[in-house]
Amino acid sequence: MSAMSELSTLKGRKGPMTAAEKKANGRDNKAAYIFLLPWLVGLVAITVGPMLMSLYLSFTDYNLLQPPEWVGLDNFIRMLGDARLHNSLAVTFTYVFVGVPLQLAVALLIALVLDKGLRGLPFYRSVFYLPSLLGGSVAIAILWKQIFGTTGLVNQALAMFGIQGPGWISDPSTALSSIILLHVWTFGAPMIIFLAGLRQIPVMYYEAAKVDGASTLQQFRKITLPMLSPIIFFNLVLQIIGSFQSFTQAFIVSGGNGGPSDSTMFFTLYLYQKGFGQFDMGYASAMAWFLLVIIGVFTAINFIASKYWVFYDD
Amino acid sequence: MTTDLQTLPAPDKNTAGAGKPTNHRKPKKVRESRGTLAFSRKQRTKALGKHAILILAGALMIYPLLWMIASSLRPNDLIFRDPGLWLNSLEMSNYTDGWSALTHPFGHYMLNSAIVVIGSILGNLISCSMAAYAFARLQFTGKKLFFGIMLLTIMLPFHVVIVPQYILFSQIGWVNTFWPLIVPKLLATDAFFIFLMVQFIRGIPKDLDEAARIDGAGHPRIFLRVILPLMVPALATTTIFTFIWTWNDFFGALIYLTDPDMFTVPVALRAFVDSQSATSWGSLFAMSIVSLLPVFLVFLFGQRFLIKGIATTGIK
Numbered sequence: 161m162s163a164m165s166e167l168s169t170l171k172g173r174k175g176p177m178t179a180a181e182k183k184a185n186g187r188d189n190k191a192a193y194i195f196l197l198p199w200l201v202g203l204v205a206i207t208v209g210p211m212l213m214s215l216y217l218s219f220t221d222y223n224l225l226q227p228p229e230w231v232g233l234d235n236f237i238r239m240l241g242d243a244r245l246h247n248s249l250a251v252t253f254t255y256v257f258v259g260v261p262l263q264l265a266v267a268l269l270i271a272l273v274l275d276k277g278l279r280g281l282p283f284y285r286s287v288f289y290l291p292s293l294l295g296g297s298v299a300i301a302i303l304w305k306q307i308f309g310t311t312g313l314v315n316q317a318l319a320m321f322g323i324q325g326p327g328w329i330s331d332p333s334t335a336l337s338s339i340i341l342l343h344v345w346t347f348g349a350p351m352i353i354f355l356a357g358l359r360q361i362p363v364m365y366y367e368a369a370k371v372d373g374a375s376t377l378q379q380f381r382k383i384t385l386p387m388l389s390p391i392i393f394f395n396l397v398l399q400i401i402g403s404f405q406s407f408t409q410a411f412i413v414s415g416g417n418g419g420p421s422d423s424t425m426f427f428t429l430y431l432y433q434k435g436f437g438q439f440d441m442g443y444a445s446a447m448a449w450f451l452l453v454i455i456g457v458f459t460a461i462n463f464i465a466s467k468y469w470v471f472y473d474d
Numbered sequence: 475m476t477t478d479l480q481t482l483p484a485p486d487k488n489t490a491g492a493g494k495p496t497n498h499r500k501p502k503k504v505r506e507s508r509g510t511l512a513f514s515r516k517q518r519t520k521a522l523g524k525h526a527i528l529i530l531a532g533a534l535m536i537y538p539l540l541w542m543i544a545s546s547l548r549p550n551d552l553i554f555r556d557p558g559l560w561l562n563s564l565e566m567s568n569y570t571d572g573w574s575a576l577t578h579p580f581g582h583y584m585l586n587s588a589i590v591v592i593g594s595i596l597g598n599l600i601s602c603s604m605a606a607y608a609f610a611r612l613q614f615t616g617k618k619l620f621f622g623i624m625l626l627t628i629m630l631p632f633h634v635v636i637v638p639q640y641i642l643f644s645q646i647g648w649v650n651t652f653w654p655l656i657v658p659k660l661l662a663t664d665a666f667f668i669f670l671m672v673q674f675i676r677g678i679p680k681d682l683d684e685a686a687r688i689d690g691a692g693h694p695r696i697f698l699r700v701i702l703p704l705m706v707p708a709l710a711t712t713t714i715f716t717f718i719w720t721w722n723d724f725f726g727a728l729i730y731l732t733d734p735d736m737f738t739v740p741v742a743l744r745a746f747v748d749s750q751s752a753t754s755w756g757s758l759f760a761m762s763i764v765s766l767l768p769v770f771l772v773f774l775f776g777q778r779f780l781i782k783g784i785a786t787t788g789i790k
Contacts, residue, residue: 188613189615191612191692191693192608195604198605214637284532289777294766297769298739299762302758303539306755313538316554345535352784401631428633
């Protein structure tokens with residue numbers, strides 16, 4: 161009985177129901193809905209309700225003061241011709257598709273070095289992990305603003321080698337890079353997930369490969385990468401979804417305006433300006449739904465593509 | 475919001491090793507014993523090389539933080555001239571100036587943040603554990619559908635709901651109160667914690683529930699007396715993550731708190747950045763460090779739960 165119940169808990173109860181469970185089935189309904197009540201209320205009032213409402217608002221002109229006025233597809237047509245919005249998309253895509261792979265590459269690299277019973281692992285792990293807890297804060301964004309300023313830490317360091325660095329965040333061509341670097345700096349969280357994944361690769365695979373004379377690089381390509389691919393995929397999906405929604409760093413570093421010359425104007429920042437700066441709530445809602453679709457599409461692409469490169473052991 | 479986090483849509487796949495603690499304990503042990511037995515020169519130089527890489531990378535990562543601390547203890551003009559860490563004297567005036575630079579002393583904003591943080595923690599603990607108990611232990615109509623919806627909401631961008639949510643809360647008159655930041659947590663909208671707890675409860679042997687049921691305990695009793703005491707590690711992880719994310723939360727506070735009396739730490743810091751002239755970087759740094767201190771302390775004492783929580787659910 162105990163093994164049976166444990167199995168069913170591990171497998172997410174896919175096995176046939178026991179007689180006791182069948183008898184209990186249905187009787188739990190009342191209790192279940194009481195336990196779920198806060199969540200259900202939240203789902204309706206805080207999540208699904210507002211979602212549908214914002215879908216409706218995306219077809220209206222609404223400024224909070226007058227009642228929403230139905231304008232059909234106007235907001236979406238306006239989006240087609242909005243050059244600042246197109247720019248904000250380009251900025252966000254650059255951030256996501258440069259920042260995420262870079263961050264994951266660093267995370268994987270450090271995880272590989274950290275793996276295999278190295279002394280002092282807990283200490284190193286803490287050092288690398290700490291920035292990912294602090295990285296989302298306003299305080300760190302402030303620090304970044306100084307570090308990459310004209311007379312900031314980076315340029316002070318460069319000056320010691322006689323190099324005159326640019327004003328990284330005041331120059332439109334480098335401002336985004338410094339925010340991407342901040343994203344890479346927070347590689348600690350995916351690194352921990354990689355470490356957990358590396359632990360699960362059976363040692364005997366490597367031992368067998370060594371007996372066959374495989375080099376370290378071959379072992380990495382033929383064992384580590386395929387065995388780790390579900391976790392790389394997992395990290396990729398999470399980080400892409402999360403990065404599309406980045407806001408705080410760009411807001412603080414640019415002083416809230418996405419500058420210089422819109423070079424750090426993230427999609428979310430533009431959405432905020434439209435919705436809460438100009439109270440163009442209809443347009444902001446249309447933008448929010450567009451963001452949802454973008455994220456959905458890229459997540460779907462990720463899942464479809466994963467069939468070709470993610471390897472599942474079982 | 476970079477503090478958003480998500481989990482795998484299909485919890486059963488267990489890609490991050492959730493719920494199978496025995497699986498990864500074994501190979502680790504094997505490796506460690508191999509490590510201590512390995513004495514060959516080649517392996518030792520390899521380990522040395524690894525340490526060199528890690529120390530270098532770690533120093534590079536942490537240096538900006540150390541430099542910020544050093545700079546906060548320096549006269550202002552040095553912040554733009556001294557990239558080193560050495561301090562000739564301890565300048566505490568940045569801290570005293572920064573503390574009183576805004577409308578209220580900085581402690582006022584920390585208190586505001588503390589209220590929101592405590593409310594959010596309580597909300598998440600109560601509402602998410604209740605929902606998790608239902609999903610993990612009870613059979614009910616629509617369970618699969620609801621579970622799927624719950625997982626989907628984890629990935630939902632906050633921006634899709636923020637405009638109507640703002641309209642809703644402003645109509646109730648909750649703008650410039652802490653309610654819009656706390657009430658959603660009381661309603662379990664941080665669904666990743668539900669998922670985390672479901673995963674955890676699934677690992678608790680069912681015999682314990684059954685035994686309690688035979689003794690005549692109903693669900694409320696089983697939940698309170700059997701499950702809750704056993705899921706303390708999951709509750710601790712939830713507490714710590716909620717603390718850090720709520721403490722750092724900027725977007726929500728930016729939208730709902732416009733009255734300086736109600737500012738939490740992130741929006742207060744932002745007001746400080748906006749108001750400061752180029753000469754007060756020292757006090758800005760000082761208050762930034764003060765604002766990071768609680769997170770750092772939580773990290774120091776709660777690291778075990780954090781790392782376990784990330785490894786099992788992929789929380790950022």
